[in-house]
Each structure stands twice: as C-alpha cells, then as structure tokens.
Amino acid sequence: MWPFRRKPARPVDPWSAGARLLSQGRYEAALAAMEEAMTQEPSRLDGRLNLGVVLYMLKRYPEAVPHFRYVLAIDPNHLMALLNLGACYDGMGEFDGSIQCLEKLCSSRPNFPDAHYNLAVAYLKQKRIEEAENALRAELRLQPGNELARKTLSEIYVKYPRIEKPQS
Numbered sequence: 001m002w003p004f005r006r007k008p009a010r011p012v013d014p015w016s017a018g019a020r021l022l023s024q025g026r027y028e029a030a031l032a033a034m035e036e037a038m039t040q041e042p043s044r045l046d047g048r049l050n051l052g053v054v055l056y057m058l059k060r061y062p063e064a065v066p067h068f069r070y071v072l073a074i075d076p077n078h079l080m081a082l083l084n085l086g087a088c089y090d091g092m093g094e095f096d097g098s099i100q101c102l103e104k105l106c107s108s109r110p111n112f113p114d115a116h117y118n119l120a121v122a123y124l125k126q127k128r129i130e131e132a133e134n135a136l137r138a139e140l141r142l143q144p145g146n147e148l149a150r151k152t153l154s155e156i157y158v159k160y161p162r163i164e165k166p167q168s
Helices: 014-023 027-040 045-057 061-074 079-091 095-108 115-125 129-142 147-159
Strands: none
Touching (some): 045 061, 079 115, 095 115
C-alpha cells in the first residue's frame, strides 16, 4: 500500500461561499461570509452585487443601495444592478428613483424580460396610468404569455376606463 497524502486544503473564497449560501436562501450566513469578503476584496463586482442582493433579501434596502451604486459606477448599464437598485428604491418607497433605474434598464436593454412589467408597476404606484399601460404593452410584445402583465393591464382597463368622445 502506498501512503496516501492529503492535499493541502484550498482556502475558501468568502465571496464564493457567500454566493453559494445566497443561492441556498441562507441569507444571514451569506451576509456574514460576504462581510468577511469585503475586508479582503472590497472591489469585486460580482461580490458587491451579491452583497446588495443579500441585503435586499433581508429588507435592509438602504444598506443594499451603495453596493448597487458601486457596481453602476463601474458599469453604468449593469442589468442586475439597475434592476436591484430599482427594487431597493421601491422597497424604500422612493418611486422616482425606482422609475429612473427601470427606465434606464428598459432603454439600454429593451428586450430584457420583466423589465417593462416592473416599470409598469412602479408607474402605477405613482398613478402614471398611461405610462404603465404602455410599459405593459411593451412587456406583452416581448412575452405574450406573461399572465401577470396581462392581468395587470386588464385591471387598468377596469379601474381606469377611458371615455372616448364621439367623433363629430
């Protein structure tokens, strides 16, 4: 028999460990791993994005915002950072900020799934009915099977009927 030697253990990357915990829905443990990672490698973009997501999932929206802004400072059109920053603003009741992020997302990536739907929901929270209707129509052009968008559009028609003036 040969003597078996153990390979030296690879150091665990705390960002990767945090991402794994995040994917498992273990948010508190993910946060702890990512906070440790921040001390070692604070400039890692995917790590900062995931840290923002963990904080969002824990409803710690104001703490998540700087992480998404950090990513956007480096990549101003980063899809997931825009989407998540918009969600944070929404969670904080800052609908103007949410709309600004989602409008930028929709203009930079007009075919991104669910972006127009999320924008429509933000518009509805501000009673911007016509803009919400247009965003929902854009979503349904992209995803005709999006039942949530279809249902929301139907609710708009019921709740905010338009009275057409007869043509003279």
